[in-house]
Structure formats: structure tokens, C-alpha cells
Amino acid sequence: GMQVLVDALVDLADRLGVTLERNTPVDGLHANGRSVHLHTNGERRTADCVVANASPAHVEKTLLPPEQRDHDDEYWDDRTYGPSAYLLYLGVDGDVDPLRHHSLVLPVDWDPHFAHIFDDPGWPTDPAYYVHVPSRTDPSYAPEGQHSVFILVPIAPGLRDGPARRAWMRERVLDDLAQHAGVDLRGRIEVEHEACVSDFATHFGQPKGNALGLAHTLWQTGPLRPAHRADAAPGLYYVGADTQPGVGLPMCLISGRQAAQAVVADAA
Numbered sequence: 001g002m003q004v005l006v007d008a009l010v011d012l013a014d015r016l017g018v019t020l021e022r023n024t025p026v027d028g029l030h031a032n033g034r035s036v037h038l039h040t041n042g043e044r045r046t047a048d049c050v051v052a053n054a055s056p057a058h059v060e061k062t063l064l065p066p067e068q069r070d071h072d073d074e075y076w077d078d079r080t081y082g083p084s085a086y087l088l089y090l091g092v093d094g095d096v097d098p099l100r101h102h103s104l105v106l107p108v109d110w111d112p113h114f115a116h117i118f119d120d121p122g123w124p125t126d127p128a129y130y131v132h133v134p135s136r137t138d139p140s141y142a143p144e145g146q147h148s149v150f151i152l153v154p155i156a157p158g159l160r161d162g163p164a165r166r167a168w169m170r171e172r173v174l175d176d177l178a179q180h181a182g183v184d185l186r187g188r189i190e191v192e193h194e195a196c197v198s199d200f201a202t203h204f205g206q207p208k209g210n211a212l213g214l215a216h217t218l219w220q221t222g223p224l225r226p227a228h229r230a231d232a233a234p235g236l237y238y239v240g241a242d243t244q245p246g247v248g249l250p251m252c253l254i255s256g257r258q259a260a261q262a263v264v265a266d267a268a
Helices: 002-015 055-061 071-075 111-118 161-180 198-204 247-268
Strands: 026-031 037-040 043-047 051-052 083-091 103-106 127-133 147-156 189-195 236-238
Touching: 026 055, 055 071, 055 189, 055 236, 083 161, 083 198, 111 147, 127 161, 147 161, 236 247
Parallel strands: 051 236
Antiparallel strands: 026 037, 037 043, 083 147, 083 189, 103 127, 127 147
16 A cells, blocks of 8 residues: 555664654744754754754744745635645454455535535535445454455545534444445544544644645646746755646655655755
């Protein structure tokens, strides 16, 4: 799976002598023309340059001083963001037939759900969703006699997702899975975690809690997406789904190469 790519990049970084610091939040950035200062856990640290994988909207609105932002808050508030998601991560005892490694469960009429994502934001009452069971292909994903199950329900960004709403969505999905996919997971869930709109906003700084970055609208596609160089904060670069060339694993890898090329070119 995709974790293999992450592990390979970590291994490469280790072999190149890179120090990886995890769980170290950055709460401020400031460029002084020759270097970039980072504020982490109350400590100021200086780097020749910074490559930010966070959303440029988050960096500009919450980390940079106003005079070093390329856009104001109104600009970012007017952008169109991709969908968010309600996610379930389950460890299930017993069989999960007829689910396969990848499954899509769609209502007979899925138009109302997609209208609630793009046209009239709201929670779907008859959801369309994706189910991933990696233990179908790789038994190491779960103990013998059990399965690892991931469920993704696409929803509109910006929705309120308090405990009551999450519980309601959970029951809708599990009920629907039993009724229309022929597998009842209720009563045999051994491990359970969830994520939703507020998690994407809190943990990843995603505007409106979106899960996919800037949407690929006509004026937010390819070269019209945020560039890798920050104009008003020399030494700051952007990388990832919100930047050029766009959303998706191959696009993000290309973005990483382009950002690295920009850093090298500017340092020459």
C-alpha cells in the first residue's frame, strides 16, 4: 500500500542524514530575507529555507505575519475546497464477505448525496461510500480470524460534526452496510477509530476541514494553483495537494520534485 512509499522516503532520509522530528507543532514563521525563523513549542529555530506541506491558506492565515502573506483572509475564504469525509477505521472479528479489497456501496439514486457535497451542503441520509479491506490482500493487516476495515463517506467541507452527528452517521453506514452489502459488522467490532471535518481542520490545518485540498475548478487547476515559492516570504516554499500541479498521490510526488528543484535553483 501507500505506506510502502512513506517508509521508503523515511529510509532515504535516514540514509542521507536527515533528522526527522515528529509531533513537533509549528506555531509561527517569519522570513528575514536570508533565512526563515520557525517557532516550535515556544522555541525559535532558524533555517536557510522552509518547505511547508501544510495548506498555504493555513500558513498564511495562522503562521506568517500579515506583511509576509501573498493573500489576505478574504482571498482564501473565497477559494473552492474539495470534499471532506467521515472516516471509520475498524478492527472486526470474523468474516466480512462479500466485501473485497475495494468496494463501493452506492444507493439506487446517488444524486441527492452528491448534491449535498457540491450544491446544498448537508449530511447524506442515503450515503454512497467506499470500503477498503486491506487484510483481504495482506493478512498481516489483522490477526487471524479478523479483518481491518476502512470506510469513507464523502461529505461537504465545513459541516458541523459534533459527537451526536458522528454517531448518527456511524449508525447510518453500519445499517446500510448490513442491508445493502450483506455484511453486518455490528456486535463484533474490536477496535474503532473515526475522523471527520473538525479533525482535518484541527490536526492538519485544512480550511473548512476539507480532506483533499483546493478543488480542481477551472481557475484552481495546474499552473493556476498556488506556486511553490512564497513571493512575500523569501525562503518559504510550498508543496503538496494544495499547490501545483494538484491533488492525488502522483501529483503530490511531482509537487515534491518541483519544490525541491525550486529550492536547489534558488540556492545556486
